[in-house]
Amino acid sequence: MDKEQVAAILAEIGQLLELKGENPFKTRAYANAARTIESLTEPLEKLVAEGRLGELKGIGQALQEKITELVTTGRLPYYEELKASLPPGLVALLEVPGLGPKKVKALHDKLGVDSLEKLEAVCREGRVAGLPGFGEKSQARILEGIELKRRYASRHLLSDALAVAEPLLEELRAHPEVIRCSIAGSLRRWRETIGDIDFLVSSRKPGAVIGFF
Incomplete structure (x- = not known):
């Protein structure tokens, strides 16, 4: 697995952890690690083979082990188990334009939203606008995002x-x-x-x- 694939998975792990309400420092560590790996100027495989991942800023022991596993085996059970621990519909909501992990978590915690259909229903009922941090404009943007997602469902x-x-x-x-x-x-x-x-x-x-x- 190359650096682009590893970076994409690390970034997704950060989002999934945020959905679960994990410590913000932990979620940011994965996001920062993804950016570090993505910006490498030498082959990631070489760094792994030479045991030099620890030289990279923000890549601690736990991340070194996960990156090494991804590069050498192409899989990461931690990532697979984390993804499986969340409702599939909840993870899919991250694909709605304008919805990040924090908003998806708030919608799930406050309104029980765990699918695109439920999200659309609570928006049309006007219930999303009443949530802290949302409002009428956010509700309208979410409905637009749902339409965009359906339009590009093949992506x-x-x-x-x-x-x-x-x-x-x-x-x-x-x-x-x-x-x-x-x-x-x-x-x-x-x-x-x-x-x-x-x-x-x-x-x-x-x-x-x-x-x-």
């Missing part, structure tokens, strides 16, 4: 798209007729959600490369 989270794209990229680069290959489109621009996975490929025999798929 996927960045971390999920990367998990599919990276192995394909390596196979393309190994193809004998490929000169150069890189990820393109919204995935290259690090958009939060991805519709299509695009590759930019240079080849003297494009037909052979197209046939690869």
Whole structure:
């Protein structure tokens, strides 16, 4: 697993912990670690192999172990268990534009919202506007966000798209007729959600490369 995938998972762990109401210092530690990993100028795999993760600012022992596990095995049981401990509908609410972990948690705690359908219902009933920190404008923006989410329902989270794209990229680069290959489109621009996975490929025999798929 490369640095982009690791950073995306660390950032998501921070969000999931915030949804559970964990210590803010802990949630920020994961968010900061994600930014640190994402901005690395040397291969993450090299740092792991040489045992140098501890040289990175804000990467303590616990994070070093998790990052090492992600890089070497491609999995992290802690992340999988954390995700499974929350209602699936609650996690999906993070995909609604304008809704962060704090607001999702407040909606769940105060109004029992744990799905997109329930969120839309309480908004249309005007109950969200009465919550501290929300108001009429927030309620209207949430309804707009729900509409946007439905409109782009075929889109996927960045971390999920990367998990599919990276192995394909390596196979393309190994193809004998490929000169150069890189990820393109919204995935290259690090958009939060991805519709299509695009590759930019240079080849003297494009037909052979197209046939690869």
